Structure formats: structure tokens, C-alpha cells
Amino acid sequence: MTGWEDVRTEVLRRIRAREWAPGAVIPGEEALAVEFGVARATVNRALRDLAEAGLLERRRKAGTRVAVLPVRKATLEISIIRQEVEARGESYSHRVLTQRMEVVPMAVALRMGVAAGMRLLFVETLHLAGGRPFAHEVRWLNPGVLPGGGIPDFGAVSANEWLVQNVAYTIGDIAFSAEAASREEAAALALAEGAPVFVTERMTWTAEAPITFVRLLHGPGYRLRTMV
Amino acid sequence: MTGWEDVRTEVLRRIRAREWAPGAVIPGEEALAVEFGVARATVNRALRDLAEAGLLERRRKAGTRVAVLPVRKATLEISIIRQEVEARGESYSHRVLTQRMEVVPMAVALRMGVAAGMRLLFVETLHLAGGRPFAHEVRWLNPGVLPGGGIPDFGAVSANEWLVQNVAYTIGDIAFSAEAASREEAAALALAEGAPVFVTERMTWTAEAPITFVRLLHGPGYRLRTMV
DNA sequence: ACTGCATTTATGTATAGACATAATAACGCC
DNA sequence: GGCGTTATTATGTCTATACATAAATGCAGT
Structure with missing residues (x-):
């Protein structure tokens, strides 16, 4: 008692x-x-x-x-997209649209803290829920951190899921915003150009090196909720 | 050691x-x-x-x-808008656009768990940073929870700040999404109609009764960040 | 085999006592 | 008065021990 x-x-x-x-x-x-x-x-x-x-x-x-002004601390559960889709009772699948080594854009190089002009693995993925576009993902990945040296088959397991299970646990930070869909993004998600999209940007590090920068887009209807 | x-x-x-x-x-x-x-x-x-x-x-x-699939838990600090604006080095001000007792729309009544057709205090506020629109807030407030019975002067202190300091600490939940600005919302934030806006919806309860439902809109450029 | 109960075990929590640490408050010196 | 040093004090943490609790396991009886 x-x-x-x-x-x-x-x-x-x-x-x-x-x-x-x-x-x-x-x-x-x-x-x-x-x-x-x-x-x-x-x-x-x-x-x-x-x-x-x-x-x-x-x-x-x-x-x-x-506390005079209690800073409310809300906790978000950042789950793997497959889990999120399956939790809705829909079937998950994904398609890798692009996968190649590419020179990072300046904006991404700055956020990742790598030299401008560096070549990183670029992966573009479309996540589907019940066969319909659910989220569009663009990812730059530092191949130096991949164990074994080889590039895994992201067609079988999604990049995020693979990383979570195969690369050391990491630290990172996440930012959310609302943006207008570009022509390409709109096409991927089957939306009109300029439609509002919910953007999640995630930067991940090990203790030493940057691992990956992800930009994830959800179309209208998506809601990010806090736990109780 | x-x-x-x-x-x-x-x-x-x-x-x-x-x-x-x-x-x-x-x-x-x-x-x-x-x-x-x-x-x-x-x-x-x-x-x-x-x-x-x-x-x-x-x-x-x-x-x-x-853990096999470590659910990453990100923590957000939900700060008071004034603090957020001042942290950017801009001066904060706000204007109450509307304040009256009003019958709650069905959608809000459902989320707040009050009877349809009930009259609650409706407050519409524009938050300004450096004189420019920063956020548009729409709030339904249960007047029963206000101490003293009278309706406070939200022209002097913003509703959120007043509640945090004067009403018992509460529980609640928060959801984020991206939406297209309606004509009225766009006008308030000086945006084009249909522009993407970052929407924060917050529901707050005491142990017994609903206190307030807030819908907060930020224009393009706003980013919600997690802590380390 | 199956079911239900008792046993075992790893984590969860409580306690008293001790020392560590940070930061305020008090003191003394100039 | 102003400034640097010391004493004080509330929180932070560690220890050893004990008991509580949930749950897996094994045993017994049908």
C-alpha cells in the first residue's frame, strides 16, 4: 500500500x-x-x-x-512502417524504385556531416498498404557502416527494417513538417502536385559515423499520434 | 567509476x-x-x-x-508558443480573433466526449512572431473547469499559457498531420488557399472532465523536432 | 495426455545506512 | 562593500538485505 x-x-x-x-x-x-x-x-x-x-x-x-511552465513531454513510438501498416489490418509490401551510388546533394551532405561531392548509396522506396501507396521514402546510406561490405537486397526486406536488425543501435534525431508534394513525389504517392504531405526526416548516427538520412512522405490522412 | x-x-x-x-x-x-x-x-x-x-x-x-525490433521512442517537448517564438529571437504577440460561447461541431463533441449540441467557449487566436503570423489556433474550452467561474482575459495572456498556469495538471493526447489550408485558415496565416499546413491537435482532460480541444496550424517552414 | 497446483526463479520494490556531489549560504578577509 | 573560501545541505547514488510478485516449470492426480 x-x-x-x-x-x-x-x-x-x-x-x-x-x-x-x-x-x-x-x-x-x-x-x-x-x-x-x-x-x-x-x-x-x-x-x-x-x-x-x-x-x-x-x-x-x-x-x-x-515546474512553473511544465514542459509537456510527449513520447512518440517510431515504429517500422511494415508494423504500422499491419497494425491497420492491411497487407504491407514495398517497391524499390531506385538504388544506386550517387553524389549527395549539398543540403543532405550538410545534415549528414559528410564532405560535399561524396558518393553515398541512394535508395528510393515506395511503401504500399493493401496495394495502395502509403509512404514514399528517400534515403542516403553510408556504405561504410554496412557489415560484410556488400549491399543488401532491399527488395526482400525494407531498408529501415534491415538496418534496425543488422546495424548497431544508434542515436539520431527526427523532425516533422508539412510540405507541398513535388511533381515526382506526387506521382509516386498518386496525389496531385502541390498536395500537402506529412514529412518525416530522420538522421541516424553511430558513435563515430553518420549512417543514414531518411526523408519519408505520407499523403493526406496520415496522423502521427503520441502515446497516452 | x-x-x-x-x-x-x-x-x-x-x-x-x-x-x-x-x-x-x-x-x-x-x-x-x-x-x-x-x-x-x-x-x-x-x-x-x-x-x-x-x-x-x-x-x-x-x-x-x-529487443528484436527496438521501437524507437522519441520524446517531444511541447512548449508554449510564446517560448517557442522567443527562443527564435523574435518578439511574441497574439490577437484574439473570436471569443464566444458556441455549440460544438459534431466532430469536436465526439473527440471531447461531450454531448452533441453542448455549448462551449470557443476561442480563435492568431499567434505572431515579429509581427508576422506564426500560428493559428482554434480552441474549444469547457467553462466548467475554469476556477472562479469567470472567463479570463485571453487578450492579456494566451489561452494555453493561462490554462497551464491556472488549471490543474492534466492528461491528454496529441496528434500531428499535414493538411491543406482552408480559405479562412489561409487568410489568417497569410497563405494561399490549399497551402500545406502543419496541424497539431491536442485533447486535454482532467481525471473527470474534458478541458479543452485545440487545433493549431503552422504554415510552411515550421518543423517539429525531437530531442536527442 | 491433460489439468491444476505447487515450486522455483528472475525481476520488482522497499529499507537503512553511507558516501558523493553540486550549489547555495555563511563567513572572513581585504 | 566586494570577493574568494569554507561550511552546510538537498539531492544523487551505492550497498546489502529482505520480501513481493509474476510467470515458467515441474509434479501429481485424474
Whole structure:
């Protein structure tokens, strides 16, 4: 009955009820531990959790205070396209439209942090849900990171899925935006030119080298949702 | 030198190096604790952290295994528009275009979980960065949750900021999409009709009642970024 | 074989005590 | 008063131990 989640619930209640006002310092861990009749470590676990959620701000010596402007942190699950399609109950397939070594455009070279004029593997893929275009993907891939040296067969497994399973786990960053579809993009997705598309751009690194830059387009109707 | 973060680093290295293959069960906490010369609680902290990141899957009794398809979890910081504008070094201002009690459209009533035909407070706001339109906001607000009963002055503080600071902390969900701007939306944002707009829709609840439904539009050039 | 119960086991969590660390606050010096 | 040094203090983390809990496994009885 007195686990760290109970402590978190009670602290959350006090924040919501404004018993502890935004910006105010709340009692120390020691004091709360005594009050709730638990160990300090238990209070610590609860407060740390709330701090990670952005509701509390903690600093050594300064104590813990209720966040004035709680930065809401939403968590997105970036799933593999096949999973996403299959979760909708549709059958997934994909077609590789282009696959060749190509000189990277300046814009991509800058984002990937490689020298301008460098040749990287360029892969263009159309993802289909139930036979209809679902997403259009353009990807630049650093062949240096591919294990075995050879270029895998992206016709069998999609590039993203292959990378996730075969290249070391990575760090990266993602950006979302809305753009008007270019002529080529519109054609691939069976849309009118200039139609609004949802753009996901993902840059991925290992500790040392850039792995891949992906630009993924979804047509109208696509929604990216946060988890609860 | 042997903190939980060191343990996490080493475990992460083994996953990346495929010393522990995806899907494979890794040694138990006890064994790792002995190997690393730390307490089991320290190993637990490290493994729990990696599990939260989606790289490990843990089940009681079954043990800990390396995730086969690691669902990448990206975290977004949903900041207040004023902060976002000021972070760009531009001056923020906003204009309330409409504010009145209005019968909710069916679509909004369904999402908010209120009865069709109910009257809610409707607020339409234009957010400006450096005097230029930055975002267009449409909001339905449940007046029942407003403390004091009166309707606040959204001309002075923006609705979002006021709510964050004055209403109890809440739960909600967010969805993003790309749409074509309607005639009215385009006019508000000084865009051509049909231009692609980045749409953020946010639904917020307290434990009991719906608080607000927001539809926020950003014009071309807007990018939503994840944190590292 | 099959079903249901008991056993075993790995993770989940709680605890008291200790030391580490960062940052404020207090002090003393010029 | 202003500035640098030291003391204080709240959080951060580690340890050892204990018990809780979920779930897979094995056993027994039908």
C-alpha cells in the first residue's frame, strides 16, 4: 500500500490541487519520507519519476520545486512502417524504385556531416498498404557502416527494417513538417502536385559515423499520434 | 567509476557489438552484478533504464532479452508558443480573433466526449512572431473547469499559457498531420488557399472532465523536432 | 495426455545506512 | 562593500538485505 507509485500519486495530487503552487519549493525527501512513513529512497524514486515527466524541477541543494511552465513531454513510438501498416489490418509490401551510388546533394551532405561531392548509396522506396501507396521514402546510406561490405537486397526486406536488425543501435534525431508534394513525389504517392504531405526526416548516427538520412512522405490522412 | 551509468554503457556496448544478439536472453541481474562488482540494485537501475528506452524487454521470471525490433521512442517537448517564438529571437504577440460561447461541431463533441449540441467557449487566436503570423489556433474550452467561474482575459495572456498556469495538471493526447489550408485558415496565416499546413491537435482532460480541444496550424517552414 | 497446483526463479520494490556531489549560504578577509 | 573560501545541505547514488510478485516449470492426480 505504500509503494513509490503511491507516493507519486499523492505528490501529483498535491500539485494538481495546488497545495504546492507552481514555482514553490516542496518539502525535502527526508521530510516527505517521514510523513509518508517510507524510506527516503522510495520518495526519491517517486520524485525522480515526476521530474522526468517534467512536472518537478530538482536541483541539488536548491531542493525540489513545482515546474512553473511544465514542459509537456510527449513520447512518440517510431515504429517500422511494415508494423504500422499491419497494425491497420492491411497487407504491407514495398517497391524499390531506385538504388544506386550517387553524389549527395549539398543540403543532405550538410545534415549528414559528410564532405560535399561524396558518393553515398541512394535508395528510393515506395511503401504500399493493401496495394495502395502509403509512404514514399528517400534515403542516403553510408556504405561504410554496412557489415560484410556488400549491399543488401532491399527488395526482400525494407531498408529501415534491415538496418534496425543488422546495424548497431544508434542515436539520431527526427523532425516533422508539412510540405507541398513535388511533381515526382506526387506521382509516386498518386496525389496531385502541390498536395500537402506529412514529412518525416530522420538522421541516424553511430558513435563515430553518420549512417543514414531518411526523408519519408505520407499523403493526406496520415496522423502521427503520441502515446497516452 | 562503477556507477549505474557505467553498467548501462557496458550493456549498451554489448548490444551494439552483438555480443548479445537481438532476441537472446542476457545474464540475470545477479550474475551481472557479480561480474561488474556492483550491487544488484545498480544493475537493475541500468537495465530498467535501457528497457524504458526500448532496447531491452524484461519480464519477471522469463528474464531480460534484447529487443528484436527496438521501437524507437522519441520524446517531444511541447512548449508554449510564446517560448517557442522567443527562443527564435523574435518578439511574441497574439490577437484574439473570436471569443464566444458556441455549440460544438459534431466532430469536436465526439473527440471531447461531450454531448452533441453542448455549448462551449470557443476561442480563435492568431499567434505572431515579429509581427508576422506564426500560428493559428482554434480552441474549444469547457467553462466548467475554469476556477472562479469567470472567463479570463485571453487578450492579456494566451489561452494555453493561462490554462497551464491556472488549471490543474492534466492528461491528454496529441496528434500531428499535414493538411491543406482552408480559405479562412489561409487568410489568417497569410497563405494561399490549399497551402500545406502543419496541424497539431491536442485533447486535454482532467481525471473527470474534458478541458479543452485545440487545433493549431503552422504554415510552411515550421518543423517539429525531437530531442536527442 | 491433460489439468491444476505447487515450486522455483528472475525481476520488482522497499529499507537503512553511507558516501558523493553540486550549489547555495555563511563567513572572513581585504 | 566586494570577493574568494569554507561550511552546510538537498539531492544523487551505492550497498546489502529482505520480501513481493509474476510467470515458467515441474509434479501429481485424474
